[in-house]
Amino acid sequence: MNSDLGKFASEAADLLGTRGFTCDPELLDPWLTDWRGRYHGKAVGLASPVSTSEVAAIVELCGVHGIPIVPQGGNSGMSGGATPDSSGDALILSLRRMNGVRQLDTSAMQVTCDAGVVLQTLHEAAAKHRLRFPLTLGGKGSATIGGLISTNAGGTQVLRHGTMRAQVLGLEAVMADGSVLDTLTPLKKDNRGFDLKQLLIGSEGTLGIVTAATLRLLPETSDRLVIWAGLPSLQHARRLLLHCDKIAGDALEGFEVMPAHCLTAVLDHLPDARSPLAQQHEWNVLIELVAAGNGEDLQALAENMLTEASEQEFLDDAVISANEAQADTFWLLRDSISAAERAIGPAMQHDISVPVAKMPDFVETSSPQIEKRFPGTQVAAFGHLGDGNVHFHVLAPKGAKRGEWELAEGKDISAFVHDLVTQWGGSISAEHGIGQMKRDELGRLGDPAALAIMRSVKQALDPRGLLNPGKLVPLAKTDVTA
């Protein structure tokens, strides 16, 4: 550690105390690698402030010493957005100790909480008041509110309730100069200029550090049913989606798809799992229906919906969960796809979206193109059909060696997939963000006008480039192509 870094570390320790700042390599180590193990970095230290004013103070101190800051929540991001680079110059600023639910207003159905509150903790806090927070995802046990906001997270309830952006009524953030933007007052209407919270949402810590948020809550659901359906094609799934949307309306909360080979992989991976349907089908759909408590008869709704769908030949077979345990079992099959795939072998994973109506055509057209271009690979497209968002994984040829194969083929495969998605008018990041993983691809494929605006805004709000450098915002074109 050079003397200037030493001086910074000493001042940071004075500011935050021994629990609030450490340079201990053992304590730092878990936070230097992303949870998928793809990115590794170094850091000058780990700051763990407990209040917004402590965050502001450490940000100011970083400004004085020119120390880059990598904000970190649950460290469960998918794109390396919370992992520092290898220079060792940066400070990891963890929000995990800021984990208080500040206020929960049951009549306004709003909650204000610190950025470090874990999603599952928020779910439990809401449930105590017979309310719910309408966003969930696999990493709910570690993902924090600040991280979810900074990445505009999605999940399995977006179809009805939108992404994280739709849940945020107000937020508090520390800006690059240490000033605090406070929009926590949850006004339903407020047209006092640019909606700055929107700029912070999804900016991955590159414009400011989210320290708290006011979020909307909904009444708890009184009932739910999960349907598992088998269909001959993704086109059928799209027709079934439109049908369900029309019949079930607001009761339809989830619509997930997976191809036959994904289900097979899951059944091989989970020793006690059984296929919900007797026959194998080319595609499987998981549908979740919920009742808002107005006495809807979900069973009748589901039966009516499936009977009509069957008559109109949208599906081949379907089963309705008989109880909560079976509903959970169906979801377990869906949620185990990634783990089952990992057990088989390496894969390049892409989180992409295209306009909802185009998704079946995209998958049917692109999959053989990819499998032809990269012989031996197999495409697995699964996930949130209702959002026009699938996880589009390219599985390695049999026998490919983990690590080596990705290194040899990964970049070409991803570029090929991203080119296709862009040609279809889609997005190379639907819900996982850009981070460090896709930054250069965004620079290569992004709309030049949008990139120019992003660079201008970044330059305006973080002129010295100290907030999460190297993430999200592609460098100017000349640098990217250099």
Add this chain to the structure above:
Amino acid sequence: MNSDLGKFASEAADLLGTRGFTCDPELLDPWLTDWRGRYHGKAVGLASPVSTSEVAAIVELCGVHGIPIVPQGGNSGMSGGATPDSSGDALILSLRRMNGVRQLDTSAMQVTCDAGVVLQTLHEAAAKHRLRFPLTLGGKGSATIGGLISTNAGGTQVLRHGTMRAQVLGLEAVMADGSVLDTLTPLKKDNRGFDLKQLLIGSEGTLGIVTAATLRLLPETSDRLVIWAGLPSLQHARRLLLHCDKIAGDALEGFEVMPAHCLTAVLDHLPDARSPLAQQHEWNVLIELVAAGNGEDLQALAENMLTEASEQEFLDDAVISANEAQADTFWLLRDSISAAERAIGPAMQHDISVPVAKMPDFVETSSPQIEKRFPGTQVAAFGHLGDGNVHFHVLAPKGAKRGEWELAEGKDISAFVHDLVTQWGGSISAEHGIGQMKRDELGRLGDPAALAIMRSVKQALDPRGLLNPGKLVPLAKTDVTA
């Protein structure tokens, strides 16, 4: 006109043709004054491009000559945001000739249209396909989509469907350098960096010129009922709101309040109007219920809701509209408040919001404070209680002379009201925007951190300050207080 302006005018005419550009004072005149007649300006000319590329070209030309641009839609804004200043240096850039509905996708329930499409035209286009656009307001016959987006307009359906921001899935805008930002592809999920469309929404033409948008549509409603209720206080109205929200859920689309003296003024103003209820009540509430077409029995819902409300003493009396004509009559009473007030005498009008739960206390506490401070005045608070947003008008003492009174007292009254609202954690602009009317007040009362960010963003995206100068963005503090 000096020679440089003459050169600009000549080049603009070459670019846009005689229908696309004029300096004729008679043709310019109607667009130099806002519709309320409060602001008057001058302009070097009126540009009326017919395409995005023409908008880009004229913006570039303005850049070459350093000509400020005042974008204008229906010229029905409430804050002078579309009226040029008195220098005569600026160009009015009207979007009214860009009035095409580009594409309406019935299965995706989305419409892409030019910025100059009038709101009512959009309503009619959607209705042809048994769909609806879920935002409406008094100026629907003139307000354009571009103007509604640029001011993040509200209206009477915000309670259920949100402001304009919630309707915009994508947009197209010409930036200060003439580049075109195109986010029209309506991806449901897209996390490729900052959500730039959010920055444009509500920016009142100060960051870019909205030329088109993709908007969400909803299925048409199959039925509606309007309820008129009489209550002893605004506190009762708030309790009734919570009750209706709980019982009616998504069927509740409107909840508007007005005090007794507003209803009296309306009844005096409309020769054929009658009070919906036999007795006079301190407060009146208009409730709109709609059916989404799933066979809901609105009549039963309304009766059940009102019976319970009456038993719990949330209201004194209520009547349910017997038919569409009566429903329209109830709305006419609500929509005539402003006109009725104008007929009585001058008033200072404020469009304010506070957290919904605080609104009754705010109105009850602030009204006597204002009436005491400005003897002879009377406060009229009416409108969107469900959004925490009322139109808070201070009526002049009897006999006050229109024009003179506003000039003598207006600024002090508005400052007093804005101070109160700010103390209550509210907004001095709930839905009408800032424009030129409230710019200095925003500078005086706005959060310094937020103002600093706004100035930075404005400087970054419009470094020469040519986009709608003098609107929305307060000058740096030193200039404001100078």
